[in-house]
Amino acid sequence: MQEAKVLSYRQINKDLLGNIFKSSNRYWLIVGFLTIIVLGAFAAAGYMINRGLWVTGLNRPIFWGFMITNFVFWIGISHAGVMLSAILRLSKAEWRRPATRAAEVLTIFSLMTAVTMPIIHTGRPWRTLYWAFPFDFQRGIWPDVRSALVWDPSAINTYLTSSIMFVFVALIPDLAVLRDRSTGLRRMIYTVLSMGWRGSPRQWKLQAIAGILLSALILPVFVSVHSIVSFDFSMTISVKAWHSTIFAPYFVIGAVLSGVSGVVTVMIFIRWLFNWEDYIRREHIDALGRLLIVIALAWFYFFALEFMFGIYGQEGDELATRHMQMFEPPWSWLFLTFIITAFFIPLGLWLFRDVRRSFLWMTITTLLVNVGMWLERFLIIVPGLARKQGFTGTWHTYAPSAVEITIIVGTFAMVLLLFLLFAKVFPLIPLFDIKEGQVLKDEIKIGRRRVPAVIRED
Amino acid sequence: MAKKELMGLFTDAGYAAEAGDALERAGLTKNDYDFLTDTPYPEGALGERHISHKIYVFPFIGAMLGLTVAILITAGTQVSYPLITGGKPVLSVPAMAIISYEGTMLGAILFTVLGILFESRLPYFRKRLYDDRITEGYIGLVVEVDDSKVSDVERALTQAGAVEIKRAAA
Numbered sequence: 001m002q003e004a005k006v007l008s009y010r011q012i013n014k015d016l017l018g019n020i021f022k023s024s025n026r027y028w029l030i031v032g033f034l035t036i037i038v039l040g041a042f043a044a045a046g047y048m049i050n051r052g053l054w055v056t057g058l059n060r061p062i063f064w065g066f067m068i069t070n071f072v073f074w075i076g077i078s079h080a081g082v083m084l085s086a087i088l089r090l091s092k093a094e095w096r097r098p099a100t101r102a103a104e105v106l107t108i109f110s111l112m113t114a115v116t117m118p119i120i121h122t123g124r125p126w127r128t129l130y131w132a133f134p135f136d137f138q139r140g141i142w143p144d145v146r147s148a149l150v151w152d153p154s155a156i157n158t159y160l161t162s163s164i165m166f167v168f169v170a171l172i173p174d175l176a177v178l179r180d181r182s183t184g185l186r187r188m189i190y191t192v193l194s195m196g197w198r199g200s201p202r203q204w205k206l207q208a209i210a211g212i213l214l215s216a217l218i219l220p221v222f223v224s225v226h227s228i229v230s231f232d233f234s235m236t237i238s239v240k241a242w243h244s245t246i247f248a249p250y251f252v253i254g255a256v257l258s259g260v261s262g263v264v265t266v267m268i269f270i271r272w273l274f275n276w277e278d279y280i281r282r283e284h285i286d287a288l289g290r291l292l293i294v295i296a297l298a299w300f301y302f303f304a305l306e307f308m309f310g311i312y313g314q315e316g317d318e319l320a321t322r323h324m325q326m327f328e329p330p331w332s333w334l335f336l337t338f339i340i341t342a343f344f345i346p347l348g349l350w351l352f353r354d355v356r357r358s359f360l361w362m363t364i365t366t367l368l369v370n371v372g373m374w375l376e377r378f379l380i381i382v383p384g385l386a387r388k389q390g391f392t393g394t395w396h397t398y399a400p401s402a403v404e405i406t407i408i409v410g411t412f413a414m415v416l417l418l419f420l421l422f423a424k425v426f427p428l429i430p431l432f433d434i435k436e437g438q439v440l441k442d443e444i445k446i447g448r449r450r451v452p453a454v455i456r457e458d
Numbered sequence: 459m460a461k462k463e464l465m466g467l468f469t470d471a472g473y474a475a476e477a478g479d480a481l482e483r484a485g486l487t488k489n490d491y492d493f494l495t496d497t498p499y500p501e502g503a504l505g506e507r508h509i510s511h512k513i514y515v516f517p518f519i520g521a522m523l524g525l526t527v528a529i530l531i532t533a534g535t536q537v538s539y540p541l542i543t544g545g546k547p548v549l550s551v552p553a554m555a556i557i558s559y560e561g562t563m564l565g566a567i568l569f570t571v572l573g574i575l576f577e578s579r580l581p582y583f584r585k586r587l588y589d590d591r592i593t594e595g596y597i598g599l600v601v602e603v604d605d606s607k608v609s610d611v612e613r614a615l616t617q618a619g620a621v622e623i624k625r626a627a628a
Binding site: 008009010013134140141142143144145146147150151154155157158161162165166168169172173176177180181191195196197198199200201202203204205206207208209210213214217218220221224228231432435436438439440 | 471492493494495496497498499500501504506507509511513514517531532534535536538539541543550553554556557559560561563564566567568570571574575577578579580581582583584586588590592593594595598
């Protein structure tokens with residue numbers, strides 16, 4: 001808390017609600033640019049659905065490619081948000097205040113984007129829904145609950161609904177601030193959304209309990225979701241490289257690594273875009289950098305174990321997969337890029353305080369992590385399928401088509417676009433949390449120094 | 459006797475807490491007044507009344523309902539179209555457990571949110587005394603009092619440092 005400035009409530013309202021009432025040209029320019037990319041991706045997806053899956057690079061035996069990789073990647077990103085927010089709330093970490101909502105919102109939009117991937121990947125999205133949800137009453141044909149591909153929608157649906165509720169409850173006090181600052185139709189809408197919030201002690205007490213209680217409830221859901229996503233792979237007996245008992249924790253920790261990195265990138269981006277230098281400070285990214293060191297080491301431990309278990313059994317298919325990943329170009333180059341960008345470069349740099357406190361370096365390193373983590377999923381999926389059976393007659397490789405690349409690029413633009421559109425309507429940093437931080441802040445004298453202190457309630 | 463609602467606006471939490479004490483000296487109880495703030499203050503900082511609630515019941519009810527619905531759906535869909543695979547039982551318990559877990563958590567979370575709203579007395583759309591400046595850092599002290607005591611309350615609020623006193627429109 002060394003770098004925090006004392007700001008008036010009026011100043012906090014002005015700064016954090018600024019974009020909602022008047023957005024900069026820079027904001028609209030970025031929104032316009034992202035919209036074009038997203039429309040391009042929609043056109044590509046429409047073309048693919050119209051023409052069929054032959055326009056993709058998918059072929060026997062590789063039926064899961066860029067889109068499923070991207071699905072796992074975005075599910076991973078979605079994990080950081082709520083996990084970060086929930087753990088920091090439960091531990092009452094003071095530096096959580098500017099980070100929680102951005103992290104939670106990132107969760108929601110990356111989950112929504114992730115869900116679109118398997119749906120369009122099937123090539124017949126309108127059929128996908130009745131494979132997953134029990135509503136086909138007329139024909140009496142129901143989803144097969146024994147399939148991991150049905151567990152997945154149930155977990156994602158729970159996580160998405162919970163995350164939306166989590167964000168909504170914490171938004172209510174800020175909606176009241178918006179209601180009080182707006183006029184006309186906008187005031188009417190915020191009045192309805194804030195539901196008559198006045199800020200009585202009862203409402204604040206329940207708000208505090210909501211933060212803790214929902215955090216405690218959502219954490220087990222977050223762990224279950226990526227575990228169940230890993231079941232899509234590990235429950236498959238026929239693909240040896242996937243059939244691993246360590247996949248659930250390995251996927252969860254990988255998701256946390258890529259997700260927390262994603263949150264750091266996004267926080268630095270919104271700091272730059274909305275001039276929030278007083279709110280997102282070096283101390284925050286420093287703390288996140290330290291957290292990332294621990295997460296990266298934990299991830300590497302699971303990665304090493306997964307690899308070791310894979311080769312220790314000396315099974316033909318598994319060894320063929322590992323050989324393909326590590327020694328057959330271009331996969332070997334991708335593997336090298338993955339391990340260097342996901343682990344060695346970022347971890348080596350995060351050990352330095354100056355790097356952790358540099359917005360530029362933290363942007364670069366966290367982006368590198370996500371390049372690496374995207375490749376990690378790709379290298380699990382494609383080589384695993386390519387070498388799934390020793391006696392297969394078609395050991396094809398896979399190369400994504402322009403259609404798939406366009407869709408994948410579009411998903412990155414879509415998450416960012418949705419995030420920015422959210423910022424046009426709702427505050428991305430919780431105002432009441434920042435104000436509470438000011439109320440609880442104090443200074444104490446130790447010897448000859450006056451040092452900042454924070455009162456912490458139990 | 460008819461009741462009137464008044465609100466004193468304060469710029470400082472200390473003055474607002476002092477006003478609460480002054481109201482009690484004037485014969486009111488903690489149940490007669492309430493503070494309105496833009497940020498959560500530590501419990502008891504304003505001398506507000508103790509708040510009781512039953513929020514912890516809600517997640518349990520939600521979890522039970524969620525579990526029941528999930529079991530009914532997973533068992534129901536398998537029994538409705540019994541497909542025997544590899545001679546295994548029609549009802550697959552491990553698969554049901556996974557979906558039931560998600561159903562349980564979903565139920566618990568949805569009911570927690572409902573509980574938070576219910577216990578916070580939200581939504582509430584009837585007109586009440588309020589001032590937009592509360593979300594700028596002012597502290598509102600809303601008092602419900604008998605007609606005969608209005609002037610005493612106004613005096614107590616002013617003496618404690620209220621910058622403005624608002625009355626509910628008749």
